[in-house]
Amino acid sequence: MTERISIVPRPARVEGRNGWFELKPSSRVLCAGPGAEAVAELLAAYLRPATGYELPVSQGEQRQPGDVVLVAQGEPAPDDAGFVPEAYACDVGEMVTLEAESAAGLARAVQALRQLFPAEVYASEVQRVEWRIPCARIEDSPRFRWRGLHLDVARHFFSVEQVCRFIELLAMHRYNICHLHLTDDQGWRIEIRKYPRLTEIGSTRAGTIIGHHRARPRQIDHQPYGGYFTQDDIRTMVDFASRRHVTLVPEIDMPGHMQAAIAAYPELGNTDQTIEPRCHWGISQHVLNVEPGTVRFMQDVLDEVMTLFPGRFIHVGGDEAPKHQWSESDRAQQRMAELGLKSEDELQSWFITQMDEHVQSRGRRLIGWDEILEGGLAPGAAVMSWRGEKGGIAAAQQGHDVVMAPGHHVYFDHHQAEPTAEEPAGIGGLSTTEHVYAYEPVPAELADGQAHHVLGAQGQLWTEYIPTVRQLDYMTYPRACALAEVLWRQPGEKRYADFLERLGEHRQRLAVLGVRAHPRP
């Protein structure tokens, strides 16, 4: 019977049993325990469109065959990284019983349960299908706490509905983190009430480069391109994610990748040049200056961001900040001298420390790309290792928490097969699903006492060459299925051949959802 069970990522323990459970028009969703009702409502909302059943949700009624019961055993306090235990059990017999230590665990159980039904369960209209699932017992918990996908909404903008769809799909794979890259040289995409020009000016660029960034001569399409999220939009997405027990991690990238902000507020920059949001890709030389007013400005921005995003971690970027303007600027050199700093790297470190202290003073934790290690890093700050694993290893050895996001394995803007002629331009690189599946997030260099600092890993969707949802799906899937399994399963339990077999069935689910995944493998 177990061969019918093809959940992605594969749960830790699956025991097939004889017989079937059938969801019926009379089935109900019953719940008990803290936070269980909201998850029960989510499950009912998932199942209603395709089944056409009413599936009323209620607490503590007499259970009967055909019901689905959700029990949250408690409301565990989050750990210092903001995570709660997600272990759950799913028992399918005459009834389905989902039981978990926390409501977050129930949310994972719901996603596993959905995958037990025929793929048509993912349809948005009533399907003529018997809603039978094989009797089984699943006992499950994830290997890593941070199971993330990142989405760059700055290079290309995605609407609230499109981001919610992205979140829905990652939640389906039992990811729990969606990192939103909200600002960059090419566009500022979040309303900040105190500084309205960030979106009035910074959210629209005059055009977008045509073709690959390295192509010459460089051509711009001269079509104004813009978009941003209002604070209400952000609240809508945060609410959508939190109902799925997914945390949105906001990124305000500084002190580099700030050309759009400097275009809006030139006093943040280092030069008298008049600049606009950037129309092509690559790294801008325009970085923030290090004046007290600029530090305050960015702390004000983070204050509004922290009001909107309830999660523990606030991402401040810190990557790819060229130091040329600071070397050339008398004011920056004077600030360095005033602060007793010996290098521009130390100046960047000082800047990030100002943000770290601010974020910590509000009970949150800072995370940034691995450049934030250069010049020293405050305790409590976490590092996202993207330039390979070196930064992550060094950070964990120094006692910092780490999220592994190395380009060579989990940059999903890289090709996943040798591109065919008709395929749109991509940033380059090659990272196949098999390569992603083989990824081990805990580097061998870490001693036993350091490995726990690896919170998990994350796949990156940089969108220079991803202008549409269709292309986003194509680049994300099926690689995100493979990474989900890397993050969920214990080392030594992964089997690529077994994954491929399940992926075959899983592709039907994705197809019902309208996801045009890459055909390989």
Ligand code: ACM
């Ligand atoms: C990055 O890819 N610049 C973090």
